[in-house]
Amino acid sequence: MKWIQRALIPLLILAMLTAIPGIPLGVDLRGYPLLLHLGVGTLLAAILAIVMVTTPPTGSRLQAFAWLLICIGLLALMVPLMGWADSEASHRWLESHGWISIAGLGLLGLSAKQSKASSSSEN
Amino acid sequence: MRFIWTIGILLLSSALQAQDSEDRWKKTGSPETYLHHIELRDERGQIITAEDDSTKLPHMGETCGPCHDMNKASGGLHGGAGPHGSPGEPWFIVDSKTATRWPFHPRPWPGLTTPSDLGLDPEDLLQNFGAYDTGGSESMTGQASDCLICHLPDGYDFHRRSKMLDQGKSALAAFVAAGLFEPSGKPVSRLWDESGKVTLNLKGDAGPLACLQCHTSKPATANQASPHWSHADDVHLAAGMSCVDCHRAGIDHHVVRGKEGEIHPTGAEIKALSCRGCHLPDGEAVMHSAPRPEHRGLPPFHLEQMSCTACHSGPDLNHLGEKTWTSRAHQLGIPKQGRSSEDPPSIYSGILALDDQGRWAPHHQGWPEGWIQIAQANESEAVLSPAEMRTPLRRILRVRSDLLEKIANTDDDSSREERSTSAFLNQANPPTALVTGGSAWRPAPGDFLQAEPSDLAQPVQWTIGHPVRPASMSLGSQGCTDCHSSTTSWPLLMSSPDPLIRIRSHTDGNPLRQEQLRTTNVFDSVLWDLWKPIFPARDLAKFYFLTCAFLASAAAVYRFLSIMTGRHG
Incomplete structure (x- = not known):
């Protein structure tokens, strides 16, 4: 089970890296980067669900909020994927998916930095 | 001070004159059709009576001129004037004596030869293409405007017009086609009433059939043995619209082409007269009933990188890449025996290419076939006109009427076509190559022909606008797999015609054509192949991602609430 947990952060980072070509506003991720992003994302979605469901809630409030954002980011993707929005709105949902996920990953990094700082001050 | 007064008076008088000239023309101001009960006039403006003999020929400008601004009406994009804009359908010169089928256009559109490059003078143009040219001040064929061909919806005999042009009687053609004059030039007297006038039911918008006479394309493969049930009315026409509802024009005949980003020569605002402008306007809806599509589930880049016509126009999925007839290239509207899909020129339909806006759009694609002068040290390659080729072909190969018939293979000699062509090319001066099948063929040892790349052998293409299919018949209406599947090759489709003559090396697979196929396509075929297997499993992927997303989010x-409320371990 631990390897799954360990794989989660590298996969998140990999997903973000493969999404870089889609970061400029108004640009959709497509082509080879999208294929890679989908490949990473397919694995990541399952691992994220398993980790969220099976591991006990621990960590700081910031960390919990970061994970919540990452999961909401995934949920935002469902709207265009399921055809619940028209094409123009899909564009905004896809951008939301990206920015919410990036914000979550950023906060996760921040929480890790804070916990590292607090543990070193305790030592 | 006197100078300023003089300038002022001059400006005022010219403004008043301009006002006068605009007011000079009669207008009913009503949407109702004005029934034309008019006198016909000759070129001196004299009225033609029913009793006149054939020495007094009618003149369109003088007949329409008293009420309409003929100077304006004879110009415009439809009359060959105005800006060149994006490429449209070229004309094709088809000459059986030299086996030439070469696309050209008087407008300098990329990749197209001009009439003068092909040695075509206005007389040749009138003879060959006059029937499909409505004339105008800048008309390619040099003929005067034929107002009746577009504005007389009933009783205009297109075939009679064509026959009159064949006889060189262009001035009389429109009036004979309208049934007002005998081919001899004698008035059809029963049409004149007691006041010496004729009644013509002319209309500003004579309906789509008037336009379709010259602007039709249809599958060339439609025949009795394999019926192609193409009640292919454009969705707009089926809804009761007319061509000119979108392709509007005033008296200046600057017909709106309906392309995105088009700038009208008059400066008129025409943004709403394109697909996107009407159906996907930035602000409020333009037309009351124009459906505003949602394209649910369609990734947005499709709308950004593809033209609307890519999915909503062109041939349906089962007929993509097939040969097409167009009115102008295949002389539709003129009765002919033995029409066949093999009739030149070869035009293929539904080929995806980038349009002038950089979007993927369906195109018609036509291939040049004929003779070129090979590039020399100080001369670039150039098209050789049919007129230039007739004499050497007659001298060397004894061709009198039809080159392909003359050199055709026989049961005993299956390489006659290639040998004859090779022999001809060996003797031709200047050094010549045969352009066909997308390559320039030069003589090779052993009476063979070898292919070489040539810019002049490249296909010409022009976008397909109509007929527009409704959403329920568009590509993608059955899901992503309409395009993204292992069985659909449409986006990678490239027409590759067989050469005019059977070439032995060609049957082994011509590498040039493969190379062309790979490099001229608008898609990355490797990426396309990688995407293909994903789409059939799309429904499964939706279920998978939805399950993961809801479980993870819940x-x-x-977890968040537990930590916030401090209820975790």
Whole structure:
């Protein structure tokens, strides 16, 4: 089970890296980067669900909020994927998916930095 | 001071004159059709009576001129004037004596030869293409405007017009086609009433059939043995619209082409007269009933990188890449025996290429076939006109009427076509190559022909606008797999015609054509192949991602609330 947990952060980072070509506003991720992003994302979605469901809630409030954002980011993707929005709105949902996920990953990094700082001050 | 007064008076008088000239023309101001009860006039403006003999020929400008601004009406994009804009359908010169089928256009559109490059003078143009040219001040064929061909919806005999042009009687053609004059030039006297006038039911918008006479394309493969049930009315026409509802024009005949980004020569605002402008306007809806599509589930880049016509126009999926007839290239509207899909020129339909806006759009694609002068040290390659080729072909190959018939293979000699062509090319001066099948063929040792790349052998293409299919018949209406599947090759489709003559090396696979196929396509075929297997499993992927997303989100909410409320371990 631990390897799954360990794989989660590298996969998140990999997903973000493969999404870089889609970061400029108004640009959709497509082509080879999208294929890679989908490949990473397919694995990541399952691992994220398993980790969220099976591991006990621990960590700081910031960390919990970061994970919540990452999961909401995934949920935002469902709207265009399921055809619940028209094409123009899909564009905004896809951008939301990206920015919410990036914000979550950023906060996760921040929480890790804070916990590292607090543990070193305790030592 | 006197100078300023003089300038002022001059400006005022010219403004008043301009006002006068605009007011000079009669207008009913009503949407109702004005029934034309008019006198016909000759070129001196004299009225033609029913009793006149054939020495007094009618003149369109003088007949329409008293009420309409003929100077304006004879110009415009439809009359060959105005800006060149994006490429449209070229004309094709088809000459059986030299086996030439070469696309050209008087407008300098990329990749197209001009009439003068092909040695075509206005007389040749009138003879060959006059029937499909409505004339105008800048008309390619040099003929005067034929107002009746577009504005007389009933009783205009297109075939009679064509026959009159064949006889060189262009001035009389429109009036004979309208049934007002005998081919001899004698008035059809029963049409004149007691006041010496004729009644013509002319209309500003004579309906789509008037336009379709010259602007039709249809599958060339439609025949009795394999019926192609193409009640292919454009969705707009089926809804009761007319061509000119979108392709509007005033008296200046600057017909709106309906392309995105088009700038009208008059400066008129025409943004709403394109697909996107009407159906996907930035602000409020333009037309009351124009459906505003949602394209649910369609990734947005499709709308950004593809033209609307890519999915909503062109041939349906089962007929993509097939040969097409167009009115102008295949002389539709003129009765002919033995029409066949093999009739030149070869035009293929539904080929995806980038349009002038950089979007993927369906195109018609036509291939040049004929003779070129090979590039020399100080001369670039150039098209050789049929007129230039007739004499050497007659001298060397004894061709009198039809080159392909003359050199055709026989049961005993299956390489006659290639040998004859090779022999001809060996003797031709200047050094010549045969352009066909997308390559320039030069003589090779052993009476063979070898292919070489040539810019002049490249296909010409022009976008397909109509007929527009409704959403329920568009590509993608049955799901992503309409395009993204292992059985659909449409986006990678490239027409590759067989050469005019059977070439032995060609049957082994011509590498040039493969190379062309790979490099001229608008898609990355490797990426396309990688995407293909994903789409059939799209429904499964939706279920998978939805399950993961809901489980992860529900658990994350629980974790967050637990930590916030301090209820975790």
